[in-house]
Structure formats: C-alpha cells, structure tokens
Amino acid sequence: xxxxxxxxxxxxxxxxxxxxxxxxxxxxxxxxxAGAVQPAADRTQGVGPRTQLVTVRREVSLTKxxxxxxxxxxxxxxxxxxxEIGAGFACSPFGEIDLLALDRDRRLTVVxxxxxxxxxxxxxxxxxxxxxxxxxxxxxxLYPAWPIDASRQPRLALxxxxxxxxxxxxxxxxxxxxxxxxxxxEVDLPGEAGILVERx
Numbered sequence: 001x002x003x004x005x006x007x008x009x010x011x012x013x014x015x016x017x018x019x020x021x022x023x024x025x026x027x028x029x030x031x032x033x034a035g036a037v038q039p040a041a042d043r044t045q046g047v048g049p050r051t052q053l054v055t056v057r058r059e060v061s062l063t064k065x066x067x068x069x070x071x072x073x074x075x076x077x078x079x080x081x082x083x084e085i086g087a088g089f090a091c092s093p094f095g096e097i098d099l100l101a102l103d104r105d106r107r108l109t110v111v112x113x114x115x116x117x118x119x120x121x122x123x124x125x126x127x128x129x130x131x132x133x134x135x136x137x138x139x140x141x142l143y144p145a146w147p148i149d150a151s152r153q154p155r156l157a158l159x160x161x162x163x164x165x166x167x168x169x170x171x172x173x174x175x176x177x178x179x180x181x182x183x184x185x186e187v188d189l190p191g192e193a194g195i196l197v198e199r200x
Contacts, residue, residue, distance in 0.1 A: 062115060068099065082109055083103075086142070097110050105149065107152040129177050162183060181199070181200040
C-alpha cells in the first residue's frame with residue numbers, strides 16, 4: 001500500500017465490557033406530546049455524563065498494517081501491560097515478528113497479527129518463539145535499553161478478528177510457550193475507525 005493514505009485507526013480499551021455503557025441505558029423513555037418541545041433540563045436529567053454511540057462492524061476491512069499501527073499507538077495494550085519494544089523484527093528464515101513486547105515481569109512476548117481467519121497463525125508464532133529462544137543474545141543486543149529477563153520463557157500473543165474452533169482447541173494442549181488469543185473487531189467513530197480488543 002505504498003503511497004496510499006491509510007485512514008487513522010484508534011485502539012480502544014481492553015475489551016467489549018469497557019464500552020457496554022455506550023449501548024445500554026438505565027433510563028426509561030418518557031412520552032412527549034406531538035409538537036411539544038421538551039426542556040433541556042428534562043432531556044438530560046438522570047442521564048449522567050454524555051455518551052457517544054459507536055457502531056461495531058461485523059466485517060473487518062482494516063489491513064494487517066493498520067491493526068499493528070493501532071496497537072503500537074497504544075501506550076500499553078492487551079490486559080498484561082505489554083509494552084512494545086520493536087516491530088517488523090526479522091528472524092530469517094521465518095519472516096518477521098509483527099510486534100515484540102515486554103510484560104510487567106520483563107518477559108518477552110511475541111505478538112502475531114492477522115486480519116482474517118488463518119489457522120497458520122499459531123505455527124508462525126511458534127516458529128518465531130523458537131527463533132527468539134535460540135537467539136536471545138541477539139535480541140538483547142538489539143534492544144540494550146530494555147531490561148529483558150532472558151531466564152523466562154517468552155510468551156505468544158495471537159491477534160485476529162476470529163479463531164477457528166480447531167485452532168483454539170489445539171492451543172489448549174500447548175503448555176509451553178504460554179499462548180493467549182485476542183479477538184478484535186472494528187468500530188466506527190466520528191471521523192475515524194477504531195478497534196476493540198478482547199481476550200478469549
């Protein structure tokens with residue numbers, strides 16, 4: 001997509017529960033006579049802070065690059081306080097690691113992103129974990145400013161709009177490395193797009 005302008009994408013929160021207030025209302029509708037103008041005080045009484053309506057899209061149109069950019073724009077992402085330390089990390093012959101991050105325990109986490117259903121995502125992630133384990137001195141040399149705990153087994157985080165039942169079932173049988181799946185969906189915000197991320 002070189003040369004093409006990509007719309008801005010905003011990463012939202014850590015899950016759908018954080019925006020439930022946008023879709024739910026605890027106030028009962030009050031009938032208003034036809035032609036009557038309801039006073040502003042009556043319209044807002046008991047409603048509380050103003051909320052903003054967003055629309056969740058069933059079909060995801062964002063590119064993989066846009067999803068990665070949205071995650072990178074977040075100071076911390078997911079529910080483990082992951083902090084990104086690198087992106088597009090080359091690990092030949094297994095391609096590139098989408099994101100490399102550290103958790104609160106200074107443990108490396110490999111983050112793999114896909115914008116479609118793809119059961120090869122876990123195989124790609126495991127090959128990148130293996131590369132990191134075998135080349136930890138190289139990783140530490142490339143990121144000297146980060147306090148990486150090389151004694152801890154790196155973790156794997158998979159990000160996709162959906163995961164097949166077969167993939168999720170297979171992951172449950174893998175104990176090392178620890179694997180977490182994060183599902184995202186696209187939402188429409190005024191003037192921009194956004195994503196919501198939920199841990200499965």
